[in-house]
Amino acid sequence: MTKTTRSNKPTIGVFRVCALAVSMGVFATATLYFAGAFNDDQVTAQAFVDLQQGSKVHAGFRRAHAKGICVSGNFESTGLLSAYSTANVFKLGNTPFIGRFSIAGNNPTAPDLKAPVRSLAFVVNTATDDEWRVAMNTPPVMAVATPDAFYKQLQALAPNPETGKRDAKKISAFFKAHPESKAFNEWKASYTPANSFATERYNSINAFYLHDAQGKRQAVRWQAVPRMSDQEVAGLDQQSPDALQQQLISQLEKQPVRFDLMFTLADSNDDENNPTIPWPSSRQVINAGSLVIADWRFQNEGACGAQNFDPLVLPKGMSATADPILRARGAAYAQSFRRRATETLLNQHITDKEGAGDARN
Amino acid sequence: MHATKHYSATSRLLHWAMALLLISMLFLGLSMVQSLAVWQVEAVALHKSFGIVALILVIIRLINTWRSVSPSLPNELSQLQRIAASATHTGLYISMLLMPLSGWLMQNADGRVVNVFGLFSLPNLIAVDIRYFAFFREVHALAAWVFLLLIFMHISAALYHGLIKSDGVFSSMFKGR
Numbered sequence: 001m002t003k004t005t006r007s008n009k010p011t012i013g014v015f016r017v018c019a020l021a022v023s024m025g026v027f028a029t030a031t032l033y034f035a036g037a038f039n040d041d042q043v044t045a046q047a048f049v050d051l052q053q054g055s056k057v058h059a060g061f062r063r064a065h066a067k068g069i070c071v072s073g074n075f076e077s078t079g080l081l082s083a084y085s086t087a088n089v090f091k092l093g094n095t096p097f098i099g100r101f102s103i104a105g106n107n108p109t110a111p112d113l114k115a116p117v118r119s120l121a122f123v124v125n126t127a128t129d130d131e132w133r134v135a136m137n138t139p140p141v142m143a144v145a146t147p148d149a150f151y152k153q154l155q156a157l158a159p160n161p162e163t164g165k166r167d168a169k170k171i172s173a174f175f176k177a178h179p180e181s182k183a184f185n186e187w188k189a190s191y192t193p194a195n196s197f198a199t200e201r202y203n204s205i206n207a208f209y210l211h212d213a214q215g216k217r218q219a220v221r222w223q224a225v226p227r228m229s230d231q232e233v234a235g236l237d238q239q240s241p242d243a244l245q246q247q248l249i250s251q252l253e254k255q256p257v258r259f260d261l262m263f264t265l266a267d268s269n270d271d272e273n274n275p276t277i278p279w280p281s282s283r284q285v286i287n288a289g290s291l292v293i294a295d296w297r298f299q300n301e302g303a304c305g306a307q308n309f310d311p312l313v314l315p316k317g318m319s320a321t322a323d324p325i326l327r328a329r330g331a332a333y334a335q336s337f338r339r340r341a342t343e344t345l346l347n348q349h350i351t352d353k354e355g356a357g358d359a360r361n
Numbered sequence: 362m363h364a365t366k367h368y369s370a371t372s373r374l375l376h377w378a379m380a381l382l383l384i385s386m387l388f389l390g391l392s393m394v395q396s397l398a399v400w401q402v403e404a405v406a407l408h409k410s411f412g413i414v415a416l417i418l419v420i421i422r423l424i425n426t427w428r429s430v431s432p433s434l435p436n437e438l439s440q441l442q443r444i445a446a447s448a449t450h451t452g453l454y455i456s457m458l459l460m461p462l463s464g465w466l467m468q469n470a471d472g473r474v475v476n477v478f479g480l481f482s483l484p485n486l487i488a489v490d491i492r493y494f495a496f497f498r499e500v501h502a503l504a505a506w507v508f509l510l511l512i513f514m515h516i517s518a519a520l521y522h523g524l525i526k527s528d529g530v531f532s533s534m535f536k537g538r
């Protein structure tokens with residue numbers, strides 16, 4: 001070590017000390033900036049999920065659509081969509097799936113028949129490049145087109161924590177300020193809940209792209225259309241909080257439940273990035289195949305409980321549009337999934353009265 | 362053998378390329394887990410791909426470090442400073458391995474295949490299980506903050522040597538001869 005050092009020099013420039021301090025200040029500030037410490041106007045995934053979970057956390061459960069039931073079966077593809085997408089799932093043939101019927105809301109013991117929205121989710125080809133995750137709801141469109149506006153919508157709809165009642169003035173003010181909610185509200189006014197999970201229609205709401213072998217893309221939305229009608233299913237036990245689940249179980253014990261996945265192809269007049277506008281019924285519709293549901297499990301016992309139905313997990317041959325609602329779902333689902341996964345790992349649901357026995361939800 | 366005063370060109374290139382990559386990865390990671398913006402989807406895909414690049418680079422770097430001679434620290438450094446330096450360096454290497462590995466494993470535990478730039482997919486290393494996911498997800502977040510703290514200490518020490526002590530430690534990574 002013969003190199004002459006200047007370490008013995010008596011004066012260390014104030015300038016150098018300042019340069020050191022400023023550099024580290026910049027690094028620390030940048031870290032805090034990216035960690036969101038100075039963000040007070042953007043709605044984050046964390047804030048969104050906080051709002052969804054409400055003041056009472058149901059440990060181990062989804063922060064939205066907490067109550068549900070696992071199903072499984074086969075997707076029987078017609079092969080008709082393979083002209084538009086190279087995805088293996090659309091080739092002629094069968095692909096097994098696991099799925100989940102659920103109701104909107106953060107309470108895993110909520111009464112089935114009080115829920116405003118019902119849902120169907122499914123996943124095929126998990127842990128492969130061909131994996132496809134789908135989460136569908138009963139409304140055909142969103143009321144608003146951005147996560148920010150959706151956050152405000154949930155705030156407006158939230159019941160007052162003291163009275164437990166919704167504020168009608170707040171709600172009507174919200175919808176007045178958001179004329180794009182027109183189609184949604186028209187649907188809502190005309191919608192009568194079906195008598196069964198098995199006879200509802202479930203919508204992708206957001207649009208996605210299909211990609212064919214030539215690399216051409218086609219925007220689509222889809223709807224799961226039930227084969228059975230309300231007249232064909234057993235009546236609901238109006239008193240039971242689990243009326244929809246019980247009815248589905250009794251149905252599946254008799255025979256499989258079928259849905260056709262009907263894909264609507266956008267044309268150049270349709271904006272695939274705006275989930276508030278319905279596409280005209282004159283658009284071409286293709287039956288991709290049917291979901292044949294043969295089996296069920298309670299969500300604490302079935303594989304669907306631990307599943308994150310993130311709609312941004314798409315197979316080769318499909319991709320996400322730039323719809324801001326669709327694009328917001330990945331981070332929000334991940335946040336909810338992380339919370340319930342960690343609670344499950346730490347067995348927190350065991351100490352939570354409601355969650356007792358409901359591991360891996 | 363003649364003691365080296367400077368890191369080799371390969372070492373310096375690896376060091377600065379990885380510094381840039383890892384700090385960008387940390388900042389991108391922190392912001393993308395909060396963001397509901399339209400770019401978030403591509404950000405996550407790029408995060409995973411560049412994370413695998415980082416994993417490959419750290420393996421190359423470890424082999425390079427093991428095979429080459431690193432300049433020794435100046436004699437006048439106290440024992441405490443030496444221990445602090447080697448502990449920080451060990452911690453930095455562990456973080457560099459732990460970040461991409463926990464990322465990969467968390468994806469597999471959630472049933473997701475890790476694809477690199479749409480070019481190829483990595484094998485799944487573990488079974489799909491929400492508990493494994495929780496573990497590796499939390500490791501990924503915790504290790505990120507430990508990593509940031511170590512980087513902070515590392516830069517502080519480097520600048521202290523460079524600006525205040527001017528003892529050649531800083532320039533050993535900054536220039537050739």
Ligand code: HEM
Nearest residue numbers: 062064065100119121135136137204205328332333336337
């Ligand atoms: C910005 C908009 C949205 C946000 C922030 C959001 C948020 C969430 C969250 C946090 C979960 C729980 C995820 C989990 O822990 O696994 C969830 C579940 C779900 N969401 Fe959304 N969501 C949005 C839009 C939509 C839309 C447009 C649909 C329907 C097309 C939808 C359908 C569903 C369904 C069906 C589930 C339950 C899936 C299951 O059974 O696990 N969501 N959502």
Ligand code: HEM
Nearest residue numbers: 334386387390391409412413415460461464465475502505
């Ligand atoms: C040097 C490599 C890496 C660094 C420095 C890094 C850093 C980070 C950071 C800081 C976060 C945010 C954590 C939080 O705030 O909770 C994050 C999240 C994430 N990282 Fe990495 N990461 C690396 C490699 C990887 C790899 C290789 C993968 C996957 C193949 C990956 C997948 C992810 C995912 C999916 C998230 C978001 C998780 C969620 O939304 O819940 N990372 N990363």
